[in-house]
Amino acid sequence: MAPCCLSLFFLFLFTFASVPANSLPTFFPGAKQAKARTSKPKLPFKTHYFPQTLDHFNFQPKSSKLFHQKYLINTDYWQKGAPLFVYTGNEGDIEWFAANTGFLLDIAPKFKALLVFIEHRFYGESMPFGKHSYQSAKTLGYLTSQQAMADFAVLIRSLKQNLSSVASPVVVFGGSYGGTPILQFDKIVPWSSFYDAVSQDFKDVSLNCYEVIKGSWAELEAMSTQKEALAELSKAFRTCKSLRSTASARDWLWTAFVYTAMVNYPTQANFMKPLPAYPVQQMCKIIDKFPSRATKLSRAFAAASLYYNYSRSENCFEIEHEVDSHGLHGWDWQTCTEMVMPMTCSKESMFPPFGFNYGEFAAICQMKYGVSPRPHWITTEFGGERIRNVLKRFGSNIIFSNGMQDPWSRGGVLKNISSSIIALVTEKGAHHVDFRSSTEDDPDWLVELRKQEVGIIQKWLNEYYADLRHG
Amino acid sequence: MAPCCLSLFFLFLFTFASVPANSLPTFFPGAKQAKARTSKPKLPFKTHYFPQTLDHFNFQPKSSKLFHQKYLINTDYWQKGAPLFVYTGNEGDIEWFAANTGFLLDIAPKFKALLVFIEHRFYGESMPFGKHSYQSAKTLGYLTSQQAMADFAVLIRSLKQNLSSVASPVVVFGGSYGGTPILQFDKIVPWSSFYDAVSQDFKDVSLNCYEVIKGSWAELEAMSTQKEALAELSKAFRTCKSLRSTASARDWLWTAFVYTAMVNYPTQANFMKPLPAYPVQQMCKIIDKFPSRATKLSRAFAAASLYYNYSRSENCFEIEHEVDSHGLHGWDWQTCTEMVMPMTCSKESMFPPFGFNYGEFAAICQMKYGVSPRPHWITTEFGGERIRNVLKRFGSNIIFSNGMQDPWSRGGVLKNISSSIIALVTEKGAHHVDFRSSTEDDPDWLVELRKQEVGIIQKWLNEYYADLRHG
Numbered sequence: 001m002a003p004c005c006l007s008l009f010f011l012f013l014f015t016f017a018s019v020p021a022n023s024l025p026t027f028f029p030g031a032k033q034a035k036a037r038t039s040k041p042k043l044p045f046k047t048h049y050f051p052q053t054l055d056h057f058n059f060q061p062k063s064s065k066l067f068h069q070k071y072l073i074n075t076d077y078w079q080k081g082a083p084l085f086v087y088t089g090n091e092g093d094i095e096w097f098a099a100n101t102g103f104l105l106d107i108a109p110k111f112k113a114l115l116v117f118i119e120h121r122f123y124g125e126s127m128p129f130g131k132h133s134y135q136s137a138k139t140l141g142y143l144t145s146q147q148a149m150a151d152f153a154v155l156i157r158s159l160k161q162n163l164s165s166v167a168s169p170v171v172v173f174g175g176s177y178g179g180t181p182i183l184q185f186d187k188i189v190p191w192s193s194f195y196d197a198v199s200q201d202f203k204d205v206s207l208n209c210y211e212v213i214k215g216s217w218a219e220l221e222a223m224s225t226q227k228e229a230l231a232e233l234s235k236a237f238r239t240c241k242s243l244r245s246t247a248s249a250r251d252w253l254w255t256a257f258v259y260t261a262m263v264n265y266p267t268q269a270n271f272m273k274p275l276p277a278y279p280v281q282q283m284c285k286i287i288d289k290f291p292s293r294a295t296k297l298s299r300a301f302a303a304a305s306l307y308y309n310y311s312r313s314e315n316c317f318e319i320e321h322e323v324d325s326h327g328l329h330g331w332d333w334q335t336c337t338e339m340v341m342p343m344t345c346s347k348e349s350m351f352p353p354f355g356f357n358y359g360e361f362a363a364i365c366q367m368k369y370g371v372s373p374r375p376h377w378i379t380t381e382f383g384g385e386r387i388r389n390v391l392k393r394f395g396s397n398i399i400f401s402n403g404m405q406d407p408w409s410r411g412g413v414l415k416n417i418s419s420s421i422i423a424l425v426t427e428k429g430a431h432h433v434d435f436r437s438s439t440e441d442d443p444d445w446l447v448e449l450r451k452q453e454v455g456i457i458q459k460w461l462n463e464y465y466a467d468l469r470h471g
Numbered sequence: 472m473a474p475c476c477l478s479l480f481f482l483f484l485f486t487f488a489s490v491p492a493n494s495l496p497t498f499f500p501g502a503k504q505a506k507a508r509t510s511k512p513k514l515p516f517k518t519h520y521f522p523q524t525l526d527h528f529n530f531q532p533k534s535s536k537l538f539h540q541k542y543l544i545n546t547d548y549w550q551k552g553a554p555l556f557v558y559t560g561n562e563g564d565i566e567w568f569a570a571n572t573g574f575l576l577d578i579a580p581k582f583k584a585l586l587v588f589i590e591h592r593f594y595g596e597s598m599p600f601g602k603h604s605y606q607s608a609k610t611l612g613y614l615t616s617q618q619a620m621a622d623f624a625v626l627i628r629s630l631k632q633n634l635s636s637v638a639s640p641v642v643v644f645g646g647s648y649g650g651t652p653i654l655q656f657d658k659i660v661p662w663s664s665f666y667d668a669v670s671q672d673f674k675d676v677s678l679n680c681y682e683v684i685k686g687s688w689a690e691l692e693a694m695s696t697q698k699e700a701l702a703e704l705s706k707a708f709r710t711c712k713s714l715r716s717t718a719s720a721r722d723w724l725w726t727a728f729v730y731t732a733m734v735n736y737p738t739q740a741n742f743m744k745p746l747p748a749y750p751v752q753q754m755c756k757i758i759d760k761f762p763s764r765a766t767k768l769s770r771a772f773a774a775a776s777l778y779y780n781y782s783r784s785e786n787c788f789e790i791e792h793e794v795d796s797h798g799l800h801g802w803d804w805q806t807c808t809e810m811v812m813p814m815t816c817s818k819e820s821m822f823p824p825f826g827f828n829y830g831e832f833a834a835i836c837q838m839k840y841g842v843s844p845r846p847h848w849i850t851t852e853f854g855g856e857r858i859r860n861v862l863k864r865f866g867s868n869i870i871f872s873n874g875m876q877d878p879w880s881r882g883g884v885l886k887n888i889s890s891s892i893i894a895l896v897t898e899k900g901a902h903h904v905d906f907r908s909s910t911e912d913d914p915d916w917l918v919e920l921r922k923q924e925v926g927i928i929q930k931w932l933n934e935y936y937a938d939l940r941h942g
Contacts, residue, residue: 057529
C-alpha cells in the first residue's frame with residue numbers, strides 16, 4: 001500500500017517481551033519495563049508535524065479530524081531525485097528509535113538520501129486526542145496498524161510532492177513491530193518458540209547458567225509460602241520499597257533475561273538499558289562464578305542486576321514502580337486488539353511452564369478496555385500462512401534481517417523467498433543490531449551484514465532508476 | 472490483502488457514467504439511470520448471510536458491531552481442494568451481477584470450482600444499518616472500498632475454513648468498480664479520455680451520426696430560451712409527465728449514448744436495458760436514415776429511444792422519474808468520498824464542452840452529505856502512478872481485460888506488464904462482455920478471448936498446485 005517503489009523491511013525484531021503476571025501471560029507489559037536515566041540525545045534532525053487524517057477508512061464527519069503527526073527530517077546529504085529513506089516508527093517516542101538507528105545516518109551520504117523518521121500514531125507526541133488519547137476504547141480505537149500504514153503512505157506522498165521530487169524512490173526501514181515478526185501470529189510458528197529461543201541463548205553460553213535460572217523459580221515459589229517471605233525477598237532484591245507480591249520479583253527477573261537476550265549485542269550499548277558487550281555471556285559469568293552453596297535465586301538476582309544496574313547508578317531497585325520513559329504504554333492496547341501473539345513456555349525452557357488460554361486472555365482485554373481481540377485479523381490482512389508460496393509471486397524488494405540471538409527471530413522469515421526477497425540471518429545478531437550506528441568495536445560479521453544490505457539497496461535503486469529512464 | 476493465492480481482475484469496466492447536471496458534472500447519477508421491467512432471474516445459487524465486522528480498521532466498541540453480508544454459492548461442480556472462484560461484488564444487488572456473469576458458471580465444471588458471489592456492503596441486502604444505512608454520513612461513513620476488500624478477505628478465509636479446504640486456491644473476478652479502472656483517478660489519464668472514447672465509438676460507425684449528436688445539444692439549448700419550449704420538448708420526447716427543465720432531456724440523451732457505448736455488445740443482451748447486438752451501430756442507422764431536413768435533436772431523440780425502448784414496452788418516457796431497480800444509489804456517496812474521477816468533455820467530443828472544477832465538486836458533496844472528498848486517497852492506497860514500473864515488481868497473476876468499445880477501458884491497463892500481469896484488449900469488446908454467458912451468436916474474437924482467460928487461469932492453478940506439492 002505504500003506509494004513507494006522499493007520497500008525494505010528489517011526484521012531485527014524488538015518489542016516488549018514479557019512475563020506471566022498472575023499466571024496469565026501479558027505479553028508486552030512494556031510500560032513498566034523501560035526505565036532510562038539518560039537525557040534525550042541531540043539528534044541531527046529537524047522536527048516537523050504533519051496534519052494527518054484521523055481515520056483513513058471511514059468518512060464519518062469526525063473521521064476527517066486532523067491530528068499532528070511528528071516526523072524528523074535530515075536533509076544534510078540529500079539531492080533532488082535521490083532516494084528517501086523512511087523509518088516507519090513503532091511503539092514509542094520517535095527520537096528514541098532515531099537515536100538507536102544510526103545506520104541510516106551512516107549510509108545517507110553514500111546514497112545522497114533524505115532521512116525521515118515518522119512517529120507512529122498514539123506514541124510520543126503524535127497523540128490524536130492530546131492527553132485524552134488513552135482515555136478509552138473510543139479514542140484508542142484509532143490505534144491500529146493499518147491506520148498507521150496509511151499515515152505513512154499519506155505523509156510520504158505529501159512530502160515527495162512538497163520536495164518536488166515525486167519520482168524519488170523510497171526505501172522503507174522498520175525494526176521490531178515496525179518491521180513485524182509476521183509469522184508470530186495465529187498458529188504459524190510454535191507458540192513456545194519465543195521462550196525456547198531466550199533459553200537457548202543462555203544454554204549456548206553455559207549449561208550451568210541455564211540450569212540455575214531454570215531452578216530459581218521454584219526457590220522463589222517456595223519463598224512465597226514462607227512467613228516473612230516478602231520482607232526477606234525485599235531485602236535480598238534490594239528493593240526501594242517493600243514488595244507487595246513475589247510475582248513482582250518473578251516478573252522483574254523474567255524481564256531482565258528476556259530483554260538481555262533480545263539486546264545481546266556484540267558491543268557495549270544502551271537501548272533499553274546500558275549494557276556491556278554480549279550481556280548474556282556477562283550474566284552467565286556472574287552466575288557461574290558464584291560458589292555452589294549460594295541459592296539459585298540469589299544467583300539469578302545477581303545476573304538480573306547486570307541488566308538493571310550495569311551503570312551502577314541504582315542504590316535500590318524500583319521493582320514495582322518502573323517508569324515508562326520511552327512512551328510505550330500503547331502496546332498493551334495493540335496486543336488486546338490486533339497484535340495477538342500467543343506464547344507459551346515449554347518444559348525445556350528456563351522459565352516456569354505455562355500455557356496460553358485464549359478465553360482468559362480475551363476476558364482480560366474485555367475487562368481492561370472493553371474490547372475483544374481479533375486474533376485472525378493480522379494474518380487475514382497481511383498474510384503469513386504459506387508465506388513462501390505467496391510472497392514469491394506477490395512481493396519483491398524485501399530484506400528480512402534477523403539475528404538468531406533475538407528470540408523474535410523465530411517469528412521472522414529466515415530463508416530467501418526469491419531473488420529479491422532476501423533473508424539475512426546472523427547467528428550472533430540480536431534485536432535490529434544492524435540498525436545501530438557502526439562502531440570501531442563491531443565484529444566482522446556485523447560489518448559484513450551492513451555491507452550486504454547496502455549492496456542490495458544499491459542494486460534495487462539502480463534497477464529503479466533504469467526502469468525510470470526506460471519508462 | 473486478500474488471503475488468496477491467485478487474483479484475477481477483469482477490467483471490463485462497467486459503472487454509471489454520467490452527464491452534467493446544472494452544468495456541473497455529476498459522474499455517476501446511477502440511481503436514476505437503471506430501470507428494468509424484467510423480474511429477478513432464477514439463478515443456480517444458494518443465498519447465505521455472513522456475520523461481518525462493521526469496521527475492520529477501528530476498535531471502538533461500535534466497530535465490532537456485526538451486519539449480515541449476503542453471498543451466493545454454487546457447489547454443483549466443486550470438489551474439496553479445488554479452486555474457489557470469487558466474484559467481488561460492486562455497486563448494486565449481487566443477483567444482478569450474478570445474472571450477468573454467466574462466465575463463471577460456464578467454466579466452473581472444467582475447474583470443479585466452487586462459485587461465490589459476494590455482495591458489496593451498503594448494496595442490495597447487505598445493509599449495515601438496515602433501512603437507516605443511507606441516513607447520513609454517520610452511517611454511510613463505513614461505505615469505503617478498503618472496508619469492502621476487508622469484508623471479502625474475512626469472508627473468504629472463514630468460508631475456506633468452514634469448507635475444510637484452506638489450501639484451495641482462490642481466483643478473484645471483478646468487473647467495473649469491482650475490478651476498478653485504476654488509472655481513472657487523479658491525473659493519470661487525461662480527464663477527457665472517457666467522453667472522447669464514447670464519441671470515438673459513434674464516429675467509428677458513422678461520421679454523420681457523430682455530427683448529428685454533436686449538433687443536437689445546441690438545438691436543445693436554443694429551445695430552452697423559447698416560450699413554450701418545455702411543452703414542445705415534452706411532446707417531442709414523448710414524456711409521461713411535463714418536463715420541468717431542458718437539462719433533464721439533455722441528461723436523458725447523454726445517458727443513452729454513454730451507456731450504449733459501454734454495453735456495445737456483439738449480441739443481443741439485457742444488462743442495463745434490453746438492447747440489440749451492436750447497439751451503437753443500430754443507433755447510428757436510425758440517425759443516418761432520417762431525411763436531412765429533420766432536426767438533429769429529433770434524430771438524437773430517435774436514437775436514444777432505442778436505448779430506452781428497444782423492447783417497445785414504453786408508451787411514454789419517465790425522463791425525470793427513473794426508478795433505481797438495481798440498488799445503485801450508494802455510488803453517489805462513493806464518488807463524493809473516495810471515487811473521485813475527474814472527467815471533462817473536449818471540443819472533439821460529441822458532447823458539449825465542459826470542465827471539471829474540483830472546488831465546485833467538493834462543495835456539492837459537502838452540501839449533499841456534509842463530507843469532503845479525499846481525491847488522492849485511492850492512488851495513495853492502491854497505486855496507479857508509474858503503474859508499469861511498480862506492478863512489474865510487486866504484483867503477479869492479474870488479467871486486465873478491456874474492450875475498447877467501453878469508454879472505461881481508457882482508465883484500464885492496456886499493455887502487458889510482466890509475464891503474469893497480462894492485458895487482454897479486444898477492439899470490439901465492451902463493458903465486461905467476457906463475463907457474460909457464452910451464446911451461439913458470440914463472434915470468434917469473444918470465443919477466443921474467453922479461451923485465453925481459461926488457459927491463463929489453468930496455468931496459474933497448475934503453478935499453485937505444483938508450489939503446494941513442493942512446499
